[in-house]
Structure formats: C-alpha cells, structure tokens
Amino acid sequence: xxxxEDSRRSRPLVLYGILAxxxxxxxNDSRKETDRxxxxxxxxxxxxxxxxxxxxxxxxxxxxxxxxxxPRSVLRERNDAEAVRTALIRAHKIVYPSMTKDEVxxxxxxAFLKISQQRIDELPVIEVMQLKKFLEELTTALxxx
Amino acid sequence: xxxxxxxxxxxxxxxxDLLRNTLRxxxxxxxxxxxxxxxxxxxxxxxxxxxxxxxxxxxxxQELSNQLSELSELIGxxxxxxxxxxxxxxxxxxxxxxxxxxxxHKDPTSPPPLFFIxxxxxxxxxxxxxxxxxxxxxxxPLFSIIFPRSLKNFVLLHPILGxxxxxxxxxxxxxxxxxxxxxxxxxxxxxxxxxxxxxxxxLDRVNSNLDLDLRTEASLSWPEELYCDLFxxxxxxxxxxxxxxxxxxxxxxxxxxxxxPPSATRFWVIAHAVNQLGWRxxxxxxxxxxxxxxxxFDSLTNFANQVPRKFRLLNTSQIEIxxxxxxxxxxxxxxxxxxxxxxxxxATMVSRLLTTCPPVASEVSSKLTIxxxxxxxxxxxxxxxxxxxxxxxxxxxxxxxxxxRLCQRGILQQSAVDKWSAFKEKNNDVRP
Numbered sequence: 001x002x003x004x005e006d007s008r009r010s011r012p013l014v015l016y017g018i019l020a021x022x023x024x025x026x027x028n029d030s031r032k033e034t035d036r037x038x039x040x041x042x043x044x045x046x047x048x049x050x051x052x053x054x055x056x057x058x059x060x061x062x063x064x065x066x067x068x069x070x071p072r073s074v075l076r077e078r079n080d081a082e083a084v085r086t087a088l089i090r091a092h093k094i095v096y097p098s099m100t101k102d103e104v105x106x107x108x109x110x111a112f113l114k115i116s117q118q119r120i121d122e123l124p125v126i127e128v129m130q131l132k133k134f135l136e137e138l139t140t141a142l143x144x145x
Numbered sequence: 146x147x148x149x150x151x152x153x154x155x156x157x158x159x160x161x162d163l164l165r166n167t168l169r170x171x172x173x174x175x176x177x178x179x180x181x182x183x184x185x186x187x188x189x190x191x192x193x194x195x196x197x198x199x200x201x202x203x204x205x206x207q208e209l210s211n212q213l214s215e216l217s218e219l220i221g222x223x224x225x226x227x228x229x230x231x232x233x234x235x236x237x238x239x240x241x242x243x244x245x246x247x248x249x250h251k252d253p254t255s256p257p258p259l260f261f262i263x264x265x266x267x268x269x270x271x272x273x274x275x276x277x278x279x280x281x282x283x284x285x286p287l288f289s290i291i292f293p294r295s296l297k298n299f300v301l302l303h304p305i306l307g308x309x310x311x312x313x314x315x316x317x318x319x320x321x322x323x324x325x326x327x328x329x330x331x332x333x334x335x336x337x338x339x340x341x342x343x344x345x346x347x348l349d350r351v352n353s354n355l356d357l358d359l360r361t362e363a364s365l366s367w368p369e370e371l372y373c374d375l376f377x378x379x380x381x382x383x384x385x386x387x388x389x390x391x392x393x394x395x396x397x398x399x400x401x402x403x404x405x406p407p408s409a410t411r412f413w414v415i416a417h418a419v420n421q422l423g424w425r426x427x428x429x430x431x432x433x434x435x436x437x438x439x440x441x442f443d444s445l446t447n448f449a450n451q452v453p454r455k456f457r458l459l460n461t462s463q464i465e466i467x468x469x470x471x472x473x474x475x476x477x478x479x480x481x482x483x484x485x486x487x488x489x490x491x492a493t494m495v496s497r498l499l500t501t502c503p504p505v506a507s508e509v510s511s512k513l514t515i516x517x518x519x520x521x522x523x524x525x526x527x528x529x530x531x532x533x534x535x536x537x538x539x540x541x542x543x544x545x546x547x548x549x550r551l552c553q554r555g556i557l558q559q560s561a562v563d564k565w566s567a568f569k570e571k572n573n574d575v576r577p
Contacts, residue, residue, distance in 0.1 A: 009211070010208065010211045010212065010215065010281075011204070011208060012280075012281075014204050014205055014207075014208040015208055015212070015280075015281050015282070016280060017205065018194050018198075018205055018208060018209065018282070019280060019281070019282070021194075021197060021198075021205075022190075022193065022194050022197060025197045038186065038190055038282075038283065038284040039190075041255070041256060041284075042280040042281060042282070042283065043280065045277075045278070045279065045280040045318060046280040048278075048318035048321070049278065049280065049318075051322070052318075052321040052322050052325060054278070054321060054325070056365065057365060057369070058362055058365055058366050058404075060312045060366065060369060060370070060373075060404070061404040061405070062269065062270065062271060062272035062291075062309075063271055063272070063305055063306075063308045063309055063373075063392075063405075064269035064270075064271055064305075064392060064393075064396075065269055065272075065404070066269075066396060066400075066402055066404075066405070068402065068403070069359060069362070069403055069404065071356045071358040071359055074358060074359060074362050074403070075358050078361070078362070
C-alpha cells in the first residue's frame, strides 16, 4: 500500500471544517456565478445531526460483517465526533449566546435553507453577518491541532 | 515531477475522465443518469474546495484527496454494476419501499435520495449504505443497495436487507429524533444497555474479551442493531425470520463484537416480537398451513428458548412498547408496514410452488378475460418459506434454488401487474 490505512480514512472533523470554510467563501464572494447550494444543504444535515445528538453514533457495519474494528481508529473517530460537537457548541455560544440549542438549530436551518434556495436577499444584513461569524468560528474550532 | 497542488488538479482531471468513460455503457438502473450528474456535482465541489485551501493546510488537502478517492471508487462501482449480478425484481421492490420510508415528503426542497444497486463479491456483503445522515461534499444523498453476487437468485434470503433499511430510516434527519425517542430508548430502557457501568459489568459476566476501548462503542451500536431487527421484521414480515435464521446461525451465536449484539440475544428478541405479532397462530389455524407454519416458527422459538438467561439482555415489556411504537411509525408510511395476507392466499401460493409453478399468475377465462390480483412481494416470500418447510407427501418440495427462482418470477409478475394496474388507472381504462 502506498500510504498508511489511517491517512486514507476520511475524517468528518476535517471534512466539516472544509464544508464550513467553503460555505463561508461562498457567502463572502457574491460574484461567484456557480450554484453551490449543496454546501448549505450539507450544513443543514450537520445541524440536524447536532440537534439529534447523534454525531457520536458509530457508522453501522453491514449486517453480516464480523470483522473486528481497530480500537485506535474507533477511539480517533469518537474523539473527532466529540470535537465536532464541541466546535458546534462553541460557535453557538459565541455567536448566538441568548438562544437555546433548539432555537439556534431552527434559526440556522431556516437561514441556510434560504441561502441554498438563492433567497439570501430575504435575510437582514445583520443576520448574514452573524452567519458569517458562525461559519468563521466553526472553521476555526474544527481546525485539527 | 508534480507539485502537490498540481498533482491534485491532475487527479481531478483523471477522475473526470473516468466519469466520462462511464457514459459508454448501458446500466441497469433508470437512475444512472442522476447518479452520473451527482458524481459530476461532487467532483466540482471537491475542485472548488481545493481552490480555497492554502498549501500548508495538509489535513484538509489530504481529506480532499480521500474524498476524491471515494468518488473514484463510487464511479468504479457504477461502471461495474451489472443487472445480471443481482435479483433486480427484488431490488426494485425494495427500492420502492426505501423511497417511501426515506424521502423527506414534508420538505420538498430537500434533495431526493438517489438509488444505486450493485453486487459485491464478498459472501457477506448484504448492505445499504446511506448518506442521508451524513454531511460532506455531496449534492444529493445516495443510497447504495449491495447484494452478495453469489446469492443472486436467493430472494428468500434478501429480506435481511429490511434490517439495513432500519439503519437508513433512523439516519434520515426527518425520522432520527422520533425513532430515537419513541423506539430506540424505550427498547433498551431498564436494561444494561441503558447504563454504561451496568453494561460493562454485563460484558464481564458473559466473559467478553472485548477490548476496553471498544466497550463504549458496543453500548452505542447495539441498541440500533436491535431496533433494526424489529424494523426488518415489521417491514419484511415473517420472511425476515427465515432470512436471519439462515444467515446469522452460521456465526457463533454467543460471540461478542463491538458492532453487533450476540446472535443469541438477537434471536431471543426477534422470537419475542414474533410471538407478540401472533403470526404463527394466524397461519397455523389454516389446515394446509398448520404443519409448515408450526415448523417455520418453531425453529426460531426452540432456539430462542435455549438462549441462556444472561443473554436475554432486554426487558420483555420494553420490547413490546418499542414494537408498538415502531408499528405506529410504519403505519404513517404508505404500504411500509407488512400486512399479514389472507391465509387462503398464502395456501394457494404454497400449493402452486409445490407443483413448481410461480406463486402468482394472471387468470384467463374462457372468454379471454384477464383477472389479476395484487399480491405484495413480501407475501410471496413468506409463501416461499412455508413451501420450504412443507412435508407434502404428494409433491416433493423443489430444491431451494428452484424455489427462490419461482418466487423471483412471482415478484417479477407482480411488478408487471402493478405497472399494468397503474397504467390502467392513469388512463381511466375500463377494459378488463
């Protein structure tokens, strides 16, 4: 094998960081002509995972798959999932300190949905600024040490 | 020599070429065009993301390479998907169920799930990979339904995929909270699975040698696996019993893994649920079905009765609560909950199968009037299993492979009948 098995495995922690950064870049550059609503649809899915508190749920194995897992990767995945949860809580507390978890989930989902439908004009400027701040905080918090 | 960034751009180009090449072939699924468009959209998202990263963001660049590699694997699977390698009548029937369960009907803006069906070489490859509960560089979430290639015609074993649809349902954002609160938590309430300290003690009591780091993993994975067995049972009906019994029994029934509870525990839970559903009593009342129905359900009950007390991990009244809640959930999805067919219909299908005829057929009268009957594919599978359990002195039971082929024909026939009925309804055709 050319590189180690570990480095070939996708890391949601890093992937969500890229997602937040890409969405932020999309918001910052309104001249971009291409439709990248997928970023915001994916952020909605991430927020849903946060709402249901299932970020740390292990990905199920196939029903007949009995190959043992590697404890090191299991541990890393668990730590990564916890880091994603912590990053979301951190960004929530910094940008929307007065909102509860349910309120922030509903607020973000509604805003991301509008953006994904190219209806960003319907959002007040202050709200767009808050969204940018949220994505900035999330990107920073998801940076691997 | 390439600089790192240049090489990655080249890799994106290579994957684009791979994708372009897939256009040369004809595919089984009518969704192949949508899958092609989705792959192209993912490639563009990856390319865009490469564009915003700095050269020193090594983890991120590595992650994008991994995403590109996963996309390349997906394209490879699309290219190698062959209709001859899996039972497509069953696959399409399953896909119809999956669409109803997993599409977000309440939110029309959410992208519809795409389906992709393929066969894998591993004997244990039964799987549904779902991306609905996953965020990433994807445009529309993809459902990959995977069959073991060697079991192509064995439709009587395929109901095990009902378990996998359970995972798909709970990962769909619109269902996660509801299934979590109404089914999964009640299912494990009052059991060691509800309390990590108790669970770890239980693992010691059954002499588990599970690695310490994997014990927490097991406590998180097992509840969902047990819920999925109930889901598979209620979705696929009694044929789920035959499929799981046949496919799980060869594994050590008391072995502990971090991903799945011991099969002994699972069979005991399934047996308790089957008992609650009353299928045995319902079918054993029919004269022609008494023997096969008793034999069929006995094989599960007898095994479950031998499961040592310490492996009976859940509280029985909690299983019943979860089962009821899951029934309520499935009732909200049109045609998802298995409805026990009339025993007379099942007996007719068994009789036909025993004479090596497909279980269902159109009736043509002397005046050439055609009469079709709508039969759910899950009822056909149940009839197939009861036929396999029959000890009919007059008609020897067909071989298992032939029985499977006959049932597959039945499913195909029914899908044609469904299409014909839908066509007639749409065109307001009153001809018989």
